[in-house]
Amino acid sequence: MINSSRLKNLKKSLSEILAHYYFLAGRLRNDTASVDCNDEGVPFLEAFVQNQRLEDILNDPCIENELRKSLLPLDMESFSSTLLLFVQVTFLECGGMVVGISATHKVLDTSSFITFLTDWASLARQDDPNFVLSPLNPIAKLLPPSNALPPSPSTKAALSREACVTNIYVFNPSRIALLKTKATSDNIPKPSRVDVVTSIMWKCLTAHSKRRSTLAHMINMRKRVDPPMHAHYIGNFVGLVEASKDETEKDIANMVALIRKGLVKFDNDHGKRLKGDEAVGTILEHIRDKLSLNSRKDYVDFYHFSSWCGYSFYDVDFGWGKPIMFNTIEGKFKNMIMLIDTKDRGVEARVTLSEQDMKMFEKNTELLTYATLKASFPIKE
Numbered sequence: 001m002i003n004s005s006r007l008k009n010l011k012k013s014l015s016e017i018l019a020h021y022y023f024l025a026g027r028l029r030n031d032t033a034s035v036d037c038n039d040e041g042v043p044f045l046e047a048f049v050q051n052q053r054l055e056d057i058l059n060d061p062c063i064e065n066e067l068r069k070s071l072l073p074l075d076m077e078s079f080s081s082t083l084l085l086f087v088q089v090t091f092l093e094c095g096g097m098v099v100g101i102s103a104t105h106k107v108l109d110t111s112s113f114i115t116f117l118t119d120w121a122s123l124a125r126q127d128d129p130n131f132v133l134s135p136l137n138p139i140a141k142l143l144p145p146s147n148a149l150p151p152s153p154s155t156k157a158a159l160s161r162e163a164c165v166t167n168i169y170v171f172n173p174s175r176i177a178l179l180k181t182k183a184t185s186d187n188i189p190k191p192s193r194v195d196v197v198t199s200i201m202w203k204c205l206t207a208h209s210k211r212r213s214t215l216a217h218m219i220n221m222r223k224r225v226d227p228p229m230h231a232h233y234i235g236n237f238v239g240l241v242e243a244s245k246d247e248t249e250k251d252i253a254n255m256v257a258l259i260r261k262g263l264v265k266f267d268n269d270h271g272k273r274l275k276g277d278e279a280v281g282t283i284l285e286h287i288r289d290k291l292s293l294n295s296r297k298d299y300v301d302f303y304h305f306s307s308w309c310g311y312s313f314y315d316v317d318f319g320w321g322k323p324i325m326f327n328t329i330e331g332k333f334k335n336m337i338m339l340i341d342t343k344d345r346g347v348e349a350r351v352t353l354s355e356q357d358m359k360m361f362e363k364n365t366e367l368l369t370y371a372t373l374k375a376s377f378p379i380k381e
Contacts, residue, residue, distance in 0.1 A: 002046075002048060002091045003091065003095070003097065006097065006318075006319075006320060007046065007089060009124055009318070009319065010087075010089060010099070010124060010318065011044060013120060013123045013124035013318075014042065014044065014087065014120065016123055017116070017119060017120045017123050017133075018041075018042060020119070020133050020136060021116055021119075021136065021234075022037055022039070023035050023037050023084070023107065023138075024042060024084050024085045024103075024107075024108075024116070025037075025039050025040060025041050025042055025084075025085075026038050026039065026040065026084065027040055027082040027083065027084070028081065028082040028083075028084065028104070028106065029082075035084065035107060042083075042084075042085045042086065042087060043073070043083070043086050043087070044087045044088075044089075045073060045086075045087070045088040045089070046088075046089055047070065047071075047088060047089070047090040047091070048090070048091050048092075049067065049070055049071070049090055049091070049092050049093070050093055051093060052067065052092050052093060053092060053093060053094040053096065054092055054094055054096030054324070055094070057092075057096075057325075058324060058325060061168055061374055061375030061377075062375055062377055064327070065375070065377050068329060070090065071088070071090050071098045071100050072088060072100035072102065072329060073086035073087065073088040073100055073101070073102040083102075083104070084103065084104050084106075084107055084108075085101070085102070085103050085104075086101070086102040086103075087099070087100070087101055088100040088101075097320075099318070101117075103116075105236055106236060107235060107236055108234075108235075108236060109220070109235070109236045109237060109238045110220070110238075110308055110311055111220050111222060111231055111237070111311070112233075112234045112235060112236070112237075114311045114312060114313060114316075115134050115231065115232055115234065116234075117313070117316050118134075118312065118315075118316060119133050119134050120318075121316045121317055121318045121319075124318040124319050125317060125318065125319040126319070127319070134232040135232055136232075136234060137230070137232055137233045137234060138233070138234050138235055139229075139233050139234065139235030139236075139237050140235060162334055162354070163354075163355070163378070163379070164332075164333075164334050164352050164353060164354055164355070164358075164378070164379045165352070165353060165354075165355050165358040165376060165377070165378055165379065166332075166350055166351065166352045166376070166377055166378075166379050167350075167351050167353075167358060167361075167362055167373060167375070167376045168348060168349070168350050168351075168373070168374040168375045168376070169348070169349045169351065169367070169371035169372065169373055169374065170342060170346060170347075170348050170349075170371060170372050170374050171197055171346050171347045171348075171349065171370060171371050172342075172344070172346045172372070173344060173345050173346050175346075175369075175370045175371065176193050176196060176197065176346065176347065176370075178370065179196035179197070179199075179200055179252070179370055180193075180196050182196075182252050182253070183195065183196045183199060183252045183253045183255075183256045184253065185253040185254075185256070185257065187257055187260075188253070188256050188257055188260055191256045193309060193345075193347055194307050194309050194310075194339060194347075195256045195259060195260070196252070196256065197339060197347045197349060198215070198217065198259060198305055198307075198337075198339070199252050199255040199256050199259065200252060200366070200367070200370055200371075201305075201337055201349060201351070201367075202215055202245075202255055202303065203250060203252060203255060203366070204361060204364040204366060204367040205301075205303055205337075205351075205353075205361060206245075206247065206301060207360075207361075207364055207366075208360050209247055209301050210247050211247065211300060211301050212244060212245070212246050212247070212300050212301070213244065213245055213246075213247070213300065213301040213302075213303070214242060214243070214244045214300050214301070214302050214303075215242070215243050215244075215259075215302075215303045215304075215305055216240050216241070216242050216302070216303070216304050216305065217240070217241045217242075217243070217259065217262075217305045217306070217307070218238050218239070218240060218241075218304075218305070218306045218307070219238060219239050219240075219241050219263070219266070220237070220238060221237045221238060221239040221271065222237055224239065224263075224266065224267055224270075224271035225271055226271065239266060239270065239271075240266075241259070241262045241263055241265075241266045242262050242265075242266075243255075243258045243259045243261065243262040244258070244300075245258055269285070270282050270285065301335075302335060303335045303336075303337060304333070304335060304336045304337070305336075305337045305339065306336070306337070306338050306339070307338075307339040308328060308338070308339065308340050308341070309339050309340065309341050309347060310341070311341070313326040313341065314326055314341065314343055324343075325343075326340070326341075327340065328340060332352060332379050333352060334352060334353060334354055335352070335353060336352045337349055337350065337351050337352075338350040348374070349371070352379055358376075362376075
């Protein structure tokens with residue numbers, strides 16, 4: 001059953017929010033490094049799925065995975081390489097509703113995406129007469145484009161898009177609390193959820209390897225510059241933090257310390273120099289660091305972590321209540337691990353590995369002590 005009033009409200013509020021986030025209605029230029037703010041608009045699709053109820057999707061992750069192509073907008077690269085934003089609203093037979101959004105990472109990182117969604121939802125609700133849109137502060141104002149910068153390579157270049165298996169694991173809050181107790185040390189008295197889940201995953205991923213291992217964790221650089229930027233600075237401003245260990249390192253507390261050490265190194269090498277005259281040179285250094293990851297993958301086990309934890313996706317309310325579930329389709333590459341909040345402040349980890357590596361990983365008894373396997377499905381090339 002299609003709820004026409006909700007659909008009308010979403011369309012109207014999207015048009016209104018795009019007057020503020022005007023660049024999202026534009027198109028990427030051929031060089032893909034700049035945006036033509038030509039107001040061509042954002043595609044908005046309406047869909048209806050028969051014979052499926054919301055509870056089916058919530059209770060069976062395999063059904064959710066099969067329906068992804070129906071519930072989410074088309075892959076933007078296959079539809080148009082110049083689109084910045086694509087919205088699809090799908091109604092289910094039970095009356096449930098799915099809002100699917102594709103946004104290019106070239107102009108929006110997770111921080112910018114949640115700022116946009118929160119503003120859009122607030123505008124749609126119309127329940128606060130004092131509501132003011134977030135100030136539109138493009139990061140480009142602080143870091144203007146420069147011809148000296150080559151195209152930034154994706155860290156995914158160090159990963160391969162081959163036939164793999166994705167397993168979804170859930171760490172509930174009580175298990176995370178146990179991990180935090182195990183990971184606490186004099187140097188790190190209060191490890192975070194992401195710290196401990198990343199560390200236990202890293203330990204279990206490398207349990208059978210005899211090689212050195214490196215993980216790369218994507219971070220929001222707004223918090224790392226000096227002084228820190230406000231979260232409302234809009235753009236793609238993420239950095240890459242590295243941590244490495246040899247095959248003998250098995251202690252969770254030490255692994256948390258290695259990750260934190262990587263953060264400190266990033267701050268010293270890049271974060272404090274990302275403003276002013278040093279900014280362009282610092283970004284060039286960071287790009288070279290990314291390129292070096294690809295050159296090392298033949299003799300180092302490399303894992304790419306990306307966390308969407310701590311962002312308020314479960315608070316996004318368009319006027320008919322907060323979402324029952326939020327999810328992302330990121331993480332289709334071999335050796336990629338996506339961390340996402342669950343509604344009860346746990347963590348869902350989407351782990352993509354080769355079939356051979358997954359067979360060993362999913363039998364790890366320490367992993368199964370702290371996490372529950374929610375689903376498993378193949379990822380095709």
